[in-house]
Amino acid sequence: MANTFYNEILTEHNRNPYHKHSIEGANFSLEGVNPSCGDDIVLNLKVENDVIVDGAYEGDGCAISQASADMMLDLVIGKSVEEAMHLSDIFLRMIKGETTEAERNELQEASILQDISHMPSRVKCAVLGWHTMEEMLSEDK
Amino acid sequence: MTELDKKIRQDFPVLRDRETVYLDNAATSQKPQCVIDAVRHYYEYYNANPMRGLYDISIEATDAYENARAQVARFINAHETSEIIFTRNTTESMNLLAYSLGADLKPGDEIVVAVTEHHSNFLPWKEVAARNGATIVWFDCEEDGYLNPDTLRELVNEHTKLVAVTQLSNVLGRINDVKTFAQIAHEVGARIVVDGAQSVPHMPVDVVDLDCDFLAFSGHKMYGPMGIGVLYGKMELLKDMKPFMYGGEMIEYVFKDRVKYADVPHKFEAGTVNVGGAVGLVEAIKYIESYGWDTIISRENEITKYAMEKMAEIPHVNIIGSQDWHEHHGLITFTIDDIHPHDVAAIFDSAHVAVRAGHHCAQPLHKHLGLMSTTRVSFAFYNSLEDIDAFINCLREIRGKMGYED
Numbered sequence: 001m002a003n004t005f006y007n008e009i010l011t012e013h014n015r016n017p018y019h020k021h022s023i024e025g026a027n028f029s030l031e032g033v034n035p036s037c038g039d040d041i042v043l044n045l046k047v048e049n050d051v052i053v054d055g056a057y058e059g060d061g062c063a064i065s066q067a068s069a070d071m072m073l074d075l076v077i078g079k080s081v082e083e084a085m086h087l088s089d090i091f092l093r094m095i096k097g098e099t100t101e102a103e104r105n106e107l108q109e110a111s112i113l114q115d116i117s118h119m120p121s122r123v124k125c126a127v128l129g130w131h132t133m134e135e136m137l138s139e140d141k
Numbered sequence: 142m143t144e145l146d147k148k149i150r151q152d153f154p155v156l157r158d159r160e161t162v163y164l165d166n167a168a169t170s171q172k173p174q175c176v177i178d179a180v181r182h183y184y185e186y187y188n189a190n191p192m193r194g195l196y197d198i199s200i201e202a203t204d205a206y207e208n209a210r211a212q213v214a215r216f217i218n219a220h221e222t223s224e225i226i227f228t229r230n231t232t233e234s235m236n237l238l239a240y241s242l243g244a245d246l247k248p249g250d251e252i253v254v255a256v257t258e259h260h261s262n263f264l265p266w267k268e269v270a271a272r273n274g275a276t277i278v279w280f281d282c283e284e285d286g287y288l289n290p291d292t293l294r295e296l297v298n299e300h301t302k303l304v305a306v307t308q309l310s311n312v313l314g315r316i317n318d319v320k321t322f323a324q325i326a327h328e329v330g331a332r333i334v335v336d337g338a339q340s341v342p343h344m345p346v347d348v349v350d351l352d353c354d355f356l357a358f359s360g361h362k363m364y365g366p367m368g369i370g371v372l373y374g375k376m377e378l379l380k381d382m383k384p385f386m387y388g389g390e391m392i393e394y395v396f397k398d399r400v401k402y403a404d405v406p407h408k409f410e411a412g413t414v415n416v417g418g419a420v421g422l423v424e425a426i427k428y429i430e431s432y433g434w435d436t437i438i439s440r441e442n443e444i445t446k447y448a449m450e451k452m453a454e455i456p457h458v459n460i461i462g463s464q465d466w467h468e469h470h471g472l473i474t475f476t477i478d479d480i481h482p483h484d485v486a487a488i489f490d491s492a493h494v495a496v497r498a499g500h501h502c503a504q505p506l507h508k509h510l511g512l513m514s515t516t517r518v519s520f521a522f523y524n525s526l527e528d529i530d531a532f533i534n535c536l537r538e539i540r541g542k543m544g545y546e547d
Contacts, residue, residue, distance in 0.1 A: 004491040004542060006484065011544035015479075036499065037483045038514045060513065062481035063543065125483065 005115050006063065013067035013109075019077075020070065023056045031059075032132030034124045039065040043132045050081045062125050064116065069129030071110040081137055088130045095123055146525040149432075153523055162494045162531045167311050167339055167472050167501075167519035169361045172425075179424035180366055183417045191416055192390055192407075202416050209419035210406070216426050217356065218347040219373055226372040226379070226406040227419055231338040232261040234357035234372035237385040237409060238334060239265030242355075244383055246302060248274030253296050253331075255280040255288055255306040256509045257313060260502045262305050262336040262357075280306065281509060286313035286462035290321045301331040308340035312503050312517065313462035314445075314469035316340065323352045332378065338362055342521075343441060343471050345434050348373055360418060365425035369418030372409075379405040386411040432522065440522040441471045447526055448473060448518065451533045456547065457540060461515055472519035474501070477536075480543050482516040488542055489516075492535040 026044035033040050039061030046054040055077050057069045072091070076084040090103045091110060097117045104111040116126045142150075150156045152173040156163065163171060189199035191206045207222075214222045228234045243266070246252075252266045256279050263277075270277050278296055282288045288306070297304070304326040308319050319335050326333040334355040340346055341356075342363035348356050355378075360369040374382075384391055384402055391411040393401040402408040429437065449466040452458050457478040463469065477485055486498035497517045500507045507514065518532060540547070 004488050006488065006542055008544070011542075015544050037481070038500065062483040064484070119487070122483065122487065 005112075007112065009109055009112050010063060010067045013070040014063035017066060017070040019056045019073035020058060020066070021056050022058060023054050026054070026056075028136045030132050030136040032128045032135075034061070034065060034128050036121070037062045037065065037125050039125055039128050041065065041069055041128060041132065043069065043129060043136065045133070045136070047081060047137075052076050052079055052081065052084055057129065061128070062122075064113070064122055064125040065128045068110065068113055068126045071108075071113075072129045072133065075108060075110060076133070085134065085137060088134050091130050092127060092134075095127055142525050142527055146527075149523045150525075152428075156523060160493050162492075162528045164518040164520065164524065164528065164532060165495045165497045166521040166524075167362070167517065168497055169367070170342065170364050170521050171523070172366065172421075173364055173428050175428055176364055176366065176421045176424045180417045180421040183420045188417070190413055192414075206414060206416045206419050209416075209423045212423045212426055213371055217341070217373060218349050220349065221376055223404070223406050224373055224376050224379065226374065226409045227414060228357075228370040228372050229368055229415075230359040230361070230370035231259075231336060231357045232370075234370055235261050235265045235334070235336070237372055238355055238357070238374075239269045241382040241385050241409070242303070242332070242378070243269030243273065246270065246273040246275040249300055250275040250302045251278050251298075251300045252276070253278045253280050253293070253301055253304045253326075255282070255317070257282055257286065257288065257310040257315075257317070257506050258305060258307055258503065259311055259336060259338065260504070261338075262307060262334070263505065266303070266305055275302070279505070280304075282313075282506075284510075285464075286310065286315045286468070288317050288322075290318060290325060293322055293325050297325060297329045297331060299329060301326070301329050304331055304333045305336075306333065307336035307338075308346065309337075309343065309470055310462075310503075310506075311339050311472070311519075312474050312501050312506055312515070314472040314474070314519075315462060316344070316468075316470055319353060320351045323354075327352070339470075339472075342429075344438060354378055360422040360425065363422075363425055364428055366418045366421040369415050369422050371422075376405065379409075382409075384408045384411065388412050390414070437522040440524075441520055442466075444520045444524050444526065444529060445469050445471060445473065448520075448529045448532065451529065452536070455533075455537055458536065461510065461512070471521070472517060474515045474517040476512065476515055477539055479545065480539060482514045484543065485516045485539055488539050489532070489535055492531065494532050494535055496532075 028045040031042045041059035153171045155171045187201040189202045191203040210225045211222045213225045323333045332354040335353040337356045337358040341358040356373040361367040388411040446466040461474040482498035489496045
């Protein structure tokens with residue numbers, strides 16, 4: 001059988017997510033739903049002085065949606081809101097196939113989802129966490 | 142592969158020329174060469190706008206279209222050829238019915254909808270009920286998917302105007318006793334509409350024997366082209382229904398202040414019709430009849446039995462609905478513990494096995510069974526035991542590929 005894009009990084013984030021739990025003191029919370037896969041997550045962030053000091057998600061969904069949200073939180077916790085939005089912009093452009101290698105390097109592990117751009121039916125899964133974060137952080141502006 | 146497997150496979154260009162193991166037949170079937178040729182022949186040799194033409198080629202096209210209607214009527218044993226209305230597909234048939242028959246609904250009326258229904262036999266009724274103040278009453282199935290006639294008997298009463306139910310569930314694969322449901326509906330003066338999208342391609346359906354008032358199905362799931370579907374209705378009911386769409390080809394005469402619509406079925410077929418599709422559908426019916434139901438059903442049963450037995454041996458695989466293969470007619474829906482169905486389908490895809498994942502346009506049923514989404518394999522008689530082996534081999538590996546050791 002041909003190799004799938006379910007590599008070890010992705011399956012590990014899906015099976016043992018670091019950030020799938022509830023957190024105390026979150027001041028941003030938003031539900032994101034992808035009706036085509038039935039992915040449904042609630043993203044919680046704790047933002048102090050424009051810095052994401054903590055974050056987590058809860059919910060259910062396919063491996064891509066779960067791993068993508070988990071890798072996103074790995075990246076953005078400890079970063080400023082502005083930096084998080086910058087990374088989100090790169091991620092969403094990566095899914096459309098519009099990034100440079102240098103930009104993808106900024107995404108670290110999350111760049112493994114680059115090939116999702118060839119699978120239109122799974123794009124919504126990959127971007128769910130990122131879209132949800134963008135929506136809640138830009139609402140604040 | 143047996144000689145018969147090879148012979149049937151040769152009929153289908155897609156199966157001949159691709160390495161795909163196609164197990165999504167409940168979504169759409171592949172098309173045999175004879176259907177493709179018939180559609181092509183129509184466009185190459187006698188394409189013209191039917192019904193209105195006063196010249197030979199248009200008359201030929203009209204004859205082909207009306208012959209298709211006669212063949213479909215014969216195929217489902219309708220009393221009259223004009224009880225067959227051509228539509229685009231089952232969904233359009235249901236919308237026609239909901240618009241036209243639904244126009245008479247009044248506040249307090251009830252429509253009984255089975256929880257097993259595809260959205261196409263629920264949403265048109267939900268919308269018309271909301272417009273007219275009628276109520277949807279759910280006909281729930283039992284845990285194994287069985288729709289119990291006794292449950293229906295409790296639900297119907299003098300307010301019931303319609304019972305909407307599928308003959309073969311696109312998720313459970315189970316055949317429902319629509320003949321008994323029709324009796325129960327008729328006892329309270331209600332009508333019954335049967336969704337035949339999954340049943341008509343896989344078993345003989347006789348509308349007189351079932352005594353159903355309406356039956357809807359799609360050509361593309363029964364080896365015919367996309368874009369041609371059927372609504373059968375009893376003539377006495379169709380006569381009293383108002384047209385669905387208005388425009389060309391559905392009138393007797395039009396004055397500035399009044400109009401007389403055409404008779405059934407043409408009053409329901411506004412605009413230029415799909416002759417190529419109808420010609421292809423006739424060829425698909427001929428193709429089914431060339432092998433015969435005995436061959437088709439025994440092949441599909443053999444495949445289903447084989448697949449279910451193999452699936453039962455694999456840990457963490459859960460079959461939805463009945464665990465008895467006799468209750469699965471050409472389709473099996475399942476889940477794998479801890480693995481999301483879209484991930485399951487993606488891994489099958491990497492092995493060139495085409496399966497369906499999601500809610501299969503049946504969200505109320507998924508909710509009723511406590512499921513988020515599922516994976517489905519569905520067969521046609523051109524599938525072989527080798528196709529099932531490819532499916533099973535991949536199925537065994539899925540948890541491992543997702544990082545699970547057992």
